[in-house]
Amino acid sequence: MDKFMTWISNNQELILSYTIKFVVAILILIIGKMIANSVAKLLGKGLTRKGVDGAVISFLSAIVKSVIFIAAILMALSQVGVQTTSFIAILGAAGLAIGLSLQGSLSNMASGVLIITFRPFRAGEYVEAGGVSGTVEEVNIFQTVLKTPDNKVVFVPNAQITGQPITNYSREDTRRVDLLIGVSYDADLHKTKEVLESVLKADDRLLKEPAWNIQVHALNNSSVDFIVRPWVNVGDYWPVYWDLMREIKIALDKNDIGIPYPQMDVHLFRQASQD
Structure with missing residues (x-):
């Protein structure tokens, strides 16, 4: 214990010097993090005022925050006597090794840059x-x-x-609703088209331009399929889709136009026995 106290007494200046350097390094890290957060926040506010997309703002803010904090770490290491030049070289070599092992993460980062760019x-x-x-x-x-x-x-x-x-789905202002309606082979096709048109005319949310389209699309095994394709504003897509499906079913039932179940005709033949 006496030797330890003697060593402290003989090296007070050295201990004080390293203590100050260590405290300064800690302060550099704390201040660096505060600066990184403040700069990222100011950048976000500035880009927001300019109308930049929120996804771009969050991405750029994260990049700026990381760069500033890494610079603070290097300054703190330099303060405590670590040679940052050699450290950067070591860091580069380690980065290469880590990069090879983290190809997926680097790929995600590069993809993030592409998403922000395009x-x-x-x-x-x-x-x-x-x-x-x-x-x-x-x-x-x-x-x-x-x-x-x-x-x-x-x-x-x-x-x-x-x-x-x-x-x-949100980039364009309008979107087409695609409905496939199957009716019985016994149904009057002209009347069916008129019924479908009456349902569309009753909905004020459908756009006049582009005009809707109603056509016989396919002759399937169990049904004659109509395509019903009106245009709507993007925000009305799902409400219109669900409402049209309901109203079309009600209108077809009122006009005795059947929607057939899948069916199969089986023909049996009796072969005469040969005696």
């Missing part, structure tokens, strides 16, 4: 991407956050999104 969707749009359908909440460095209609939050890897087709 912007196939924006925050608030309803899309089908990476096998998931939902409203875009934000695009992060490695993943895109979607909220499904049943209020589930799904984190989809960016590489999975760019590697598959992306369907954006």
Whole structure:
């Protein structure tokens, strides 16, 4: 114990110097993190005022925050005597090794850059991407956050999104409703078309332009299939779809136009026995 106290007494200046450096390094990290958060927040507010998409804002803010904090870490290491030049070289070598082992994560990051650059969707749009359908909440460095209609939050890897087709249901103002209505072979086709048209005319949400289309589409095994294709505003798509299905069924029943079940005709032949 006496030796330890003697060593402390003989090295007070050295201990004080390293203690100050260590405290300064901690302060650099704390201040660096605060600056990173503040700069990211200011950047987000500035881009928001300029009307930049929310997904782009979240992505750029995350990048800026990470870069500033990494710079703070290097400054803190330099303060405590770590040679940052050699450290950066070591970090580069380690980064290469880690990069090879984290190819999937790097692929997600590169895909995130592509999504931000080409912007196939924006925050608030309803899309089908990476096998998931939902409203875009934000695009992060490695993943895109979607909220499904049943209020589930799904984190989809960016590489999975760019590697598959992306369907954006919100980009255009209008959308076509596609209905396939099967009627009996005994039904009067002209009357059936008139009934279908009367249902469409009764719905004020349908657009006049482009005009709707009603045609005989196919002669199936059990039914004659009509296509019914009106146009609506994007926000009216599902309400119109469900209402038309109900009203068409009611109208066909009122006019005695049958919707057949799948059926099969079986013909039996009796072969005369040969005696």
